[in-house]
Amino acid sequence: MSYWLVKSEPDVYPFEQLQKDGRTNWDGVRNYQARIHLRAMKAGDLVLYYHSNEGKAVVGIARVVREAYQDPTTDEDWSAVDIEPVKPFVAPVTLAAMRKMRPLAKMVMLKSGRLSVSPVTKGQFDALLAAGKTTL
DNA sequence: GCCAACGTTGGC
DNA sequence: GCCAACGTTGGC
Numbered sequence: 001m002s003y004w005l006v007k008s009e010p011d012v013y014p015f016e017q018l019q020k021d022g023r024t025n026w027d028g029v030r031n032y033q034a035r036i037h038l039r040a041m042k043a044g045d046l047v048l049y050y051h052s053n054e055g056k057a058v059v060g061i062a063r064v065v066r067e068a069y070q071d072p073t074t075d076e077d078w079s080a081v082d083i084e085p086v087k088p089f090v091a092p093v094t095l096a097a098m099r100k101m102r103p104l105a106k107m108v109m110l111k112s113g114r115l116s117v118s119p120v121t122k123g124q125f126d127a128l129l130a131a132g133k134t135t136l
Numbered sequence: 137g138c139c140a141a142c143g144t145t146g147g148c
Numbered sequence: 149g150c151c152a153a154c155g156t157t158g159g160c
Contacts, residue, residue: 009158031143052158095159114142114157 003120004041005048005058005109006083015049015060019085027071027080034117038079039068046136047083048120048128050109057092058128060085061136089132103127 018024047062066082098104108118
């Protein structure tokens, strides 16, 4: 089991919308590094859901339900996965708070701000759940 | 709304 | 294959 973090602008597709929809296809990624991560995702992997721009916080947990397939929004070689909501964070963990958390010092998302899909270690994942006052 | 950081593109 | 120019992202 691996852990990941995806970013979404809440103006475009907030976590609440994922909860309403029950499942969505995570497509439109056009970044090679992010594509590598998308293709490494396995069904059942847990995904932290981060709101960029507005909010700037981890707001919930999702799960991979379909592994990488051809992105339906393009004929070019890009991948999409499907995810479903697991549960929202009781307390969203803001970017500012994350930067102060020692267990997250090496977190990829904090080091590479523009990467829309990034790996998370179990230690980082657990630390974020605790900070979010959330248990699975 | 601005700007820094980063990835991509294209000319050489 | 290098690097300057450009476009995009995302924090502030």
